[in-house]
Amino acid sequence: xxxxxxxxxSSTHTVVQWFNALNMLGFFLxxxxxxxxxxxxGVPRMRSWNAMMLSGLFYCLSYFILIGIQxxxxxxxxxxxxxxxxxxxxxxxxxxxxxxxxxxxxxxxxHALRRQLRSSNTSKWLIILPAVIDGICVTMAFLxxxxxPKTIGLDVSQIYCHSSLRFVGYxxxxxxxxxGWTMIVxxxxxxxxxxxxxxxxGLHRTAVGQSLFPIALFIRTLMFTLLTCFGVGxxxxxxxxxxxxxxxxxxxxxxxxxxxxxxxxxKDILMFYWSVFRRMGQKKAAPPQSVSMNxxxxxxxxxxxx
Numbered sequence: 001x002x003x004x005x006x007x008x009x010s011s012t013h014t015v016v017q018w019f020n021a022l023n024m025l026g027f028f029l030x031x032x033x034x035x036x037x038x039x040x041x042g043v044p045r046m047r048s049w050n051a052m053m054l055s056g057l058f059y060c061l062s063y064f065i066l067i068g069i070q071x072x073x074x075x076x077x078x079x080x081x082x083x084x085x086x087x088x089x090x091x092x093x094x095x096x097x098x099x100x101x102x103x104x105x106x107x108x109x110x111h112a113l114r115r116q117l118r119s120s121n122t123s124k125w126l127i128i129l130p131a132v133i134d135g136i137c138v139t140m141a142f143l144x145x146x147x148x149p150k151t152i153g154l155d156v157s158q159i160y161c162h163s164s165l166r167f168v169g170y171x172x173x174x175x176x177x178x179x180g181w182t183m184i185v186x187x188x189x190x191x192x193x194x195x196x197x198x199x200x201x202g203l204h205r206t207a208v209g210q211s212l213f214p215i216a217l218f219i220r221t222l223m224f225t226l227l228t229c230f231g232v233g234x235x236x237x238x239x240x241x242x243x244x245x246x247x248x249x250x251x252x253x254x255x256x257x258x259x260x261x262x263x264x265x266x267k268d269i270l271m272f273y274w275s276v277f278r279r280m281g282q283k284k285a286a287p288p289q290s291v292s293m294n295x296x297x298x299x300x301x302x303x304x305x306x
Contacts, residue, residue: 012158016070019063019159019250026256027060033264036272043268047123048104051130052097056259059094062086063160063252070158077152080161081145084152087160088172089138094255095179096130102186109193133175141168157249220262 034053036043065083069075075083104126144163145152151164162169263269 015249016158019157019253020067022250022253022257023060023063026253026260027057027064029260029264030056030060030256032273033260033269036269040272043272046101046104046108048097048101048126049263051127052094052101053259053263055090055093055097055130056256058086059090060256062090066154066160070154074154074158075161077149080152080154081142081149083161084145084163085138085141087162088141088168089134091255092137092172092175092179093130093134095176096133099179099183099186100126100130102183102190106186106190106193109190137172137175140171144168159249159252223262 030053034050034057037045037050037053062083065079065086066075069079074080104123141163144165148163148165152161153164154160155162
């Protein structure tokens, strides 16, 4: 019996180490992806894109709180409460801003098809509404933990804290389920627009056709949405199911890595780092210049094509 217990403890410790390593990898890749957009005017991005990337960083940070105290006596109640609040909020935040990004792409495409200017209030509301949803989730989880402190504790995986009340997890699951299916519907609409636009343009690759609906952006966004929905949905399920295998907990590290690999491999971001490395390798540094992709649209939509 002691040997079995020691084996289980060793297996759990290995899973925790792998989880922390993959989570740090996802955080690093996301940071490398979003920094050029924040620092360089030559890498313009939509507000919803920036918000989505930052929500991915928050997702990773929510699992950093307990690093170093995931074994032994465990974390204090205060830290455990903060961890539980962030754990229930992070998947909803990421999924909400993913939905906002998809809605922003669709709105831009529809206005481009109609040759109309998009209102600047559209992107603002697409940022505000997810923030309100996230605020409700974190407040709910935090208040429930304060009112019923005995329900807050370390998960069997020893990676995060959660509430033993399944109601909190079910609320998270319902929100993610609704947002996930909404994204699938939006992707279906985008497929229809792509086919209709190509038919209207007579299958000619004109500048207008590329700016309206580039194939590369569509495939990138479609694969990103499907794979990340799988990862975020899996993470929400694991938060609710306390009897899931400890190895399945590694699914929680999937969304940030997919997010970074999907958008971090775009041409202007790669050119940004290439120019930085070239300047570092030169004996006499040239005057700092941003990496220009000749993009003039203020939303940064066209730069997502590469």
